Amino acid sequence: MVMARSDSTIPIPPRIRRPMAGFGLVLPGLGLLLLFFVLPVLALLLRSVLEPQPGLGNYAEFFGSTTYLKVFLNTFTVAGLVTAVTLALGFPVAWFLAIAPRRWSALLFGIVVLSMWTNLLARTYAWMVLLQRTGLINRTLINLGIISEPLALTNNLVGVTIGMTYIMLPFMILPLHAAIRTIDPAIFQAASLCGASRGQSLRRVFLPLVAPGIAAGALMVFVMSLGYFVTPSLLGGTANMMLAELIAQLVQSLLNWGLAGAAALVLLVVTLALYAVQIRWFGFGRTAG
Amino acid sequence: MLLDYDRLGALRWLLGGISLAVALFLLLPILLIVALSFGSSQWLQFPPPGWTLRWYRELFADPGWLDAVLASLKVASIVTVLSVLLGLLAAFGLVRGRFRGREVLRALFLTPMVLPVVVLAVALYALFLRLHLNGTLAGFVIAHLVIALPFALLSIGNALERFDKAIEDAAVLCGASPWEARLRVTLPGIRLGLFAAAIFSFLASWDEVVLAIFMASPDLQTLPVRVWGALRQDLSPVIAAASALLVAFTAVLMLLAALFRRSKEP
Amino acid sequence: MKTLKMILAAGAASLCIGLGAAGAQAQSMVFTSWGGTTQDAQKAAWAEPFTAATGIKVQQDGPTDYGKFKAMVESGNVAWDVVDVEYDFAVKAAQDGLVEPLDFSVVKRDEIDPRFVTDHAVGSFYYSFVLGYNPDVLGDKAPKSWADLFDTTAFPGKRTFYKWSAPGVLEIALLADGVAPDKLYPLDLDRAFRKLDSIKGDIVWWGGGAQSQQLLASGEAALGMFWNGRLHALEQSGTKVGVSWDQNLTAADMLVVPKGAPNKDAAMKFLAQATSAKGQADLAAETAYAPVNVKSKDLMDAATVATLPDQHAAGQINLDMAYWAANRDAIAKRWYAWQTQ
Numbered sequence: 043m044v045m046a047r048s049d050s051t052i053p054i055p056p057r058i059r060r061p062m063a064g065f066g067l068v069l070p071g072l073g074l075l076l077l078f079f080v081l082p083v084l085a086l087l088l089r090s091v092l093e094p095q096p097g098l099g100n101y102a103e104f105f106g107s108t109t110y111l112k113v114f115l116n117t118f119t120v121a122g123l124v125t126a127v128t129l130a131l132g133f134p135v136a137w138f139l140a141i142a143p144r145r146w147s148a149l150l151f152g153i154v155v156l157s158m159w160t161n162l163l164a165r166t167y168a169w170m171v172l173l174q175r176t177g178l179i180n181r182t183l184i185n186l187g188i189i190s191e192p193l194a195l196t197n198n199l200v201g202v203t204i205g206m207t208y209i210m211l212p213f214m215i216l217p218l219h220a221a222i223r224t225i226d227p228a229i230f231q232a233a234s235l236c237g238a239s240r241g242q243s244l245r246r247v248f249l250p251l252v253a254p255g256i257a258a259g260a261l262m263v264f265v266m267s268l269g270y271f272v273t274p275s276l277l278g279g280t281a282n283m284m285l286a287e288l289i290a291q292l293v294q295s296l297l298n299w300g301l302a303g304a305a306a307l308v309l310l311v312v313t314l315a316l317y318a319v320q321i322r323w324f325g326f327g328r329t330a331g
Numbered sequence: 332m333l334l335d336y337d338r339l340g341a342l343r344w345l346l347g348g349i350s351l352a353v354a355l356f357l358l359l360p361i362l363l364i365v366a367l368s369f370g371s372s373q374w375l376q377f378p379p380p381g382w383t384l385r386w387y388r389e390l391f392a393d394p395g396w397l398d399a400v401l402a403s404l405k406v407a408s409i410v411t412v413l414s415v416l417l418g419l420l421a422a423f424g425l426v427r428g429r430f431r432g433r434e435v436l437r438a439l440f441l442t443p444m445v446l447p448v449v450v451l452a453v454a455l456y457a458l459f460l461r462l463h464l465n466g467t468l469a470g471f472v473i474a475h476l477v478i479a480l481p482f483a484l485l486s487i488g489n490a491l492e493r494f495d496k497a498i499e500d501a502a503v504l505c506g507a508s509p510w511e512a513r514l515r516v517t518l519p520g521i522r523l524g525l526f527a528a529a530i531f532s533f534l535a536s537w538d539e540v541v542l543a544i545f546m547a548s549p550d551l552q553t554l555p556v557r558v559w560g561a562l563r564q565d566l567s568p569v570i571a572a573a574s575a576l577l578v579a580f581t582a583v584l585m586l587l588a589a590l591f592r593r594s595k596e597p
Numbered sequence: 598m599k600t601l602k603m604i605l606a607a608g609a610a611s612l613c614i615g616l617g618a619a620g621a622q623a624q625s626m627v628f629t630s631w632g633g634t635t636q637d638a639q640k641a642a643w644a645e646p647f648t649a650a651t652g653i654k655v656q657q658d659g660p661t662d663y664g665k666f667k668a669m670v671e672s673g674n675v676a677w678d679v680v681d682v683e684y685d686f687a688v689k690a691a692q693d694g695l696v697e698p699l700d701f702s703v704v705k706r707d708e709i710d711p712r713f714v715t716d717h718a719v720g721s722f723y724y725s726f727v728l729g730y731n732p733d734v735l736g737d738k739a740p741k742s743w744a745d746l747f748d749t750t751a752f753p754g755k756r757t758f759y760k761w762s763a764p765g766v767l768e769i770a771l772l773a774d775g776v777a778p779d780k781l782y783p784l785d786l787d788r789a790f791r792k793l794d795s796i797k798g799d800i801v802w803w804g805g806g807a808q809s810q811q812l813l814a815s816g817e818a819a820l821g822m823f824w825n826g827r828l829h830a831l832e833q834s835g836t837k838v839g840v841s842w843d844q845n846l847t848a849a850d851m852l853v854v855p856k857g858a859p860n861k862d863a864a865m866k867f868l869a870q871a872t873s874a875k876g877q878a879d880l881a882a883e884t885a886y887a888p889v890n891v892k893s894k895d896l897m898d899a900a901t902v903a904t905l906p907d908q909h910a911a912g913q914i915n916l917d918m919a920y921w922a923a924n925r926d927a928i929a930k931r932w933y934a935w936q937t938q
Contacts, residue, residue: 064428068436071421071480079443079477082454109934116937134349141336142347150354152585155530157357159581160364162538163558164574167811168360171367171375174817178363178377197801211357213531217489220523224493227334240333240342248333258489262482265444272540280760280802280936286447288933290541293449294664295761296929297693306450313445314438321434373834374814453664460674545665548676549627549656560632560660562807 090303100304110288110305117285117309120199120274121267124206128214128263129256131207136218151219158212166276169205170196173277201277206267213266214259221255257320268313285309361578368571375568386572395557396573403554406468407536410475414532415525417476418483423513425484426491437488444481451477452545459546466548474546475536482531490524491517625654626860626867630681630721632660635884639681639721642879643871650870653863666855670695675857678864679871681721684713685764687851688922691717697854703865709872712915713849713889719872720889722880723849725906725913726765728841729828730820731813740820741841743773747796754819757812760802762925762932764916765846766793769822772844778914786928790935813838829885829904842909846916849889881905 090100104110135154139147160168172178175192183189195201229251233243271286278284285305292302336343363377368386370379390396425437443451455474456465464470494517502512518525540555547556558570628644630636636659644655661680669675682690690696696717706714713720730740730752740752746769758766767784770792776785793800801818803809806827812818813828814836825845831838852871854864870876877888878896887905888894894902906913921928 063430064424065430067420067424068428069424071417071440071484072436074417074473074476075440075443075480078455078458078473079451080439082458083446083451086450086454086457107930107934109930109937112937113933131349131353134346135353138346138350141334141339142350143336148589150350152582152589153354153357155585156578156581157361158530158534159578160361160574161555161558161570161577162540163555163562164364164570165360167375167562167570168363168367170811171377171815172359172363174815176816208356208360211353216527216530217486220486220490220527221493222334223523224490225334230333230335243333254489254492258485262444262485265441268445269447271447275804276808281938283933283937286449289447290449291761291929291933293453294662296926297663297667297689298926299453299667302450306447309447310442310445314442317438317441374831374836375811376815449664453668456665457668457672460669460672463674465674466676544660544662547658549658556660557632560636562633562805 086299087303087307089299090301090307093300100300101308103301104304104308113283113285113288114305114308116282117268118312120202120206120282120284121264123199123203124210124267125260125264127203127207128210129260132211132214132218132259133256135211136215136222139215139219140222154212154215157208162209162272165208166205166273169201169208170276173201173204196277197279199278199282202274202282205273205277206270209270209273210263210267213262217259217262218252218255221252221258225251261317261320265313268309364571365575365578367568368575370568373567375571386568387576389567389569390572390576395552396554396569399552399554399557400573400577402551403537406471406475406553407533409468409472410479410536411529411533413472413476414479414483414535415487415528418480418487418528418532419525421480421484422487422491426488427496437484440484441481443478448478448539448541452542455542456545465546466551468551471543471546471551471553474542475539478539478542479532479535482535483528486527486531487521487524490521490527494520624652624860624863625656626678626863627656627658627676628679628681628867629658629661629677635886636681638880638883639871642883643867643876646876647867647870651863651866653860653866655867666690667695670856673857675855675859677855678858678860679867680853680855681850682718682853683763684718684849684851684916684918685921685925687718687853688715688918689925690853691715692922695856697856697858697861699854699868700865704869704872708874708890708892710889710891712847713851715851718851718853719868721850721852721871722877722884722886723847723889723906724886725825725842725845725847725909726759726769726822727825727828727845728820728843729813729823730839730841731816731818732837732839734816734819735839739839739841742843743769744775746820746822747773747792749796749799752820755799755801755817756796757801757803757809757818757821757823759809759822760804762929764848764918764921765822767928768846768914768916772914778844778912781914782917782920783924784920784928786931790931793935825906826885833885842906842912844912844914845906845909846914847906848916 091098093100135150139150142150173195174180175194179195180192184192195204225248229247230243233247238247269286271284271290274282274284275287289302289305292298292305333339339346366377367375367379369382369384370376371381371383371385372379421440425433455477459465459470464473498520499512499517502516503509507515538555540559543553543556544559547553554573558573561567561570628639630639636657640655640657644657647653648655658677661682663682663686666677666680666682669677687696698716699719704719709719710723713723728740728743728746732739734754735752738752740746745752746756767786767789768781770789771781771785772778774788774792776788801812803812803821806824809821809823810827810831813821813823814831825840828838828840852868854861854868858864872890874890874892874896877890878893880886881888881893882897882901885904887907894907902908
């Protein structure tokens with residue numbers, strides 16, 4: 043690095059053209075991942091083509107069974123639904139958090155963070171108690187006269203969505219909030235000076251600027267939802283069983299590691315394919331504007 | 332105008348209303364857990380038939396719970412530090428770097444989030460048995476680090492992408508070395524991302540139960556494992572009491588932090 | 598210099614011998630169970646007397662996880678010496694070669710109820726699946742038989758069943774449909790699923806003991822099938838429950854020794870203690886599970902004995918674990934297929 047200390051010229055740091063610039067920084071994390079994730083998991087996934095006999099029998103069983111395919115579809119449906127609901131609720135909250143006066147935003151922020159702190163099982167049981175037919179929500183609604191029969195809020199898709207939205211909201215709100223905070227408010231003044239209306243400002247300035255943040259939050263929530271099974275197991279009915287629960291049964295109860303590996307690999311491949319699509323659409327490395 | 336609170340107009344009520352609803356939504360289970368921890372019924376009934384401190388007494392009488400909390404804290408703290416560190420380095424490499432295969436590496440770093448944890452648990456456990464890492468703190472930390480790293484990378488990577496590199500370059504122009512510039516200009520600039528990375532990494536480890544079951548040993552049991560065992564057998568508000576205590580502890584911490592920040596403001 | 602070396606070597610050797618001898622006396626083993634209050638009771642009833650009698654320390658580990666079990670046996674690096682597992686898993690594990698055969702010169706086989714002992718496993722405790730109901734929800738109607746469980750007109754409300762593919766639910770469906778107890782096996786799966794279809798919309802599933810208690814106590818489920826110990830705990834805590842023992846189905850937890858366990862001898866001695874009359878009686882008194890040792894009843898007080906499944910032996914049906922072990926995968930496939938429809 044050349045740092046000329048003359049006061050007649052301003053030194054410009056030269057662009058160092060190294061072919062693998064930055065790779066060294068990735069190495070520690072990569073090393074960890076290769077050693078303690080890629081290698082052992084590959085070894086296990088290998089069993090999907092080796093057990094009980096070498097071949098693609100497990101995959102044939104997976105794709106040939108309506109059960110597994112239905113569970114697979116369920117999983118993506120629920121994950122998509124949860125992501126959509128979380129986004130719909132999380133975006134206004136993140137927006138509010140970014141601009142509200144310090145008192146309110148600090149309180150709201152505190153509540154968001156606090157909601158992540160209770161033990162996952164305790165939270166899920168709490169929702170079970172709240173959503174039961176004899177639970178607080180139904181009883182309040184009946185007492186207020188809004189409904190006469192208790193609503194079925196648990197043991198079905200509604201229960202799973204509510205439970206998982208609760209858990210995923212902070213994962214959507216925090217990244218979105220960070221994204222909105224980095225936007226310079228002056229941009230909107232400039233937009234209105236150029237004659238843009240509120241709605242146009244929203245559509246053509248605000249949303250494109252937060253799009254990467256939305257993509258990041260949505261990706262995190264979607265991917266996490268795919269792998270969750272504790273909450274769906276307690277709040278959902280068996281008709282919406284998720285793949286993670288089935289795989290857990292295969293690994294820990296039926297001890298069928300070949301089929302479990304096959305199911306896991308299919309899930310992995312499909313998810314990475316969706317991620318690749320998302321990169322094409324939103325790209326990454328593209329900064330705002 | 333859209334980011335100016337005072338000029339929002341009607342939109343302010345919409346945003347505020349939704350935020351209030353969501354805040355109540357987020358608070359509801361917490362309040363219920365706290366209420367249940369004082370309820371006299373062993374079954375999760377609300378409103379409870381009576382009030383009692385019995386569950387807290389049970390909680391404190393059993394040293395196993397305290398050991399589990401301390402074990403969880405130990406693991407989660409170490410995981411958080413390492414995860415943010417490794418995530419920071421990797422984020423710099425992936426965002427600023429100029430080498431081939433960045434997209435592939437980025438996807439690779441995400442895969443621990445996608446793969447069902449139980450598959451990773453069995454695979455890692457088999458490996459650790461060979462390396463004699465099972466049941467050790469190091470093994471526990473490594474296992475949780477693997478699933479925490481994607482969170483750190485996503486949060487920090489996004490913050491770094493949004494950060495305007497020109498500011499860092501300007502610092503270098505003013506005479507700072509590149510690393511000095513990163514430390515004193517960029518890091519504060521991405522502090523929201525760092526904060527999110529830390530919180531997510533901590534919680535990824537703190538709340539994790541499947542890997543923890545596999546990594547546990549008689550001397551090393553984290554809190555979720557204990558809760559899991561307790562819930563399988565008997566429903567007991569002791570778990571509600573444990574949760575309530577942790578919430579209270581965190582709330583106090585946050586309050587102190589807020590007051591501290593307030594006192595530092597001119 | 599040479600003398601110094603010799604002295605050091607001799608000193609090191611004697612130290613090693615001394616430590617080795619000390620180590621041989623301070624033996625230890627690992628007992629793994631499901632956690633919670635049951636494991637606490639097992640620790641108090643078995644581990645503590647065992648250590649007092651033999652000096653062998655017993656470390657508690659858990660919860661039992663079959664994936665972990667298989668992984669450690671396969672790798673040859675076994676960390677558990679005695680494991681509490683479900684009966685059908687015990688039989689399957691024996692078939693798959695994952696457990697050691699038991700040493701019956703140490704464990705007294707003739708004192709144990711023959712229903713709950715095999716060459717590779719011995720009972721930890723046993724229990725029954727019974728019909729439970731919430732009288733506050735059902736009023737003065739009292740269901741008695743498994744057929745009542747499927748009668749939504751006479752007994753309206755949600756009913757709760759065990760969620761996972763395991764012995765119990767299918768047998769209950771067949772019994773409710775009129776199959777004679779001695780003609781239950783091999784299970785007519787089509788018939789059982791047809792019967793379950795008739796009330797599918799009213800079923801709420803429980804995945805664990807605690808959840809089953811919560812569902813019944815809150816009234817979310819009006820009636821259902823339960824582990825008798827769970828209902829007993831409900832009654833003891835003051836909640837009103839109704840129980841019917843008609844055609845109750847027995848099942849058990851078993852104790853096994855993983856293949857390659859590092860402390861096999863200690864494990865066998867532990868099993869002897871756990872299945873002894875006193876060990877079983879103490880556990881039963883704490884947990885309301887039933888003892889597998891036939892002599893335990895003499896050591897227990899009458900009140901506790903009255904709560905045991907033994908009192909309801911008339912009409913009691915034993916779930917066929919060997920059948921389940923052999924057909925586990927096939928049944929599981931149909932079970933999940935039916936559940937996710």
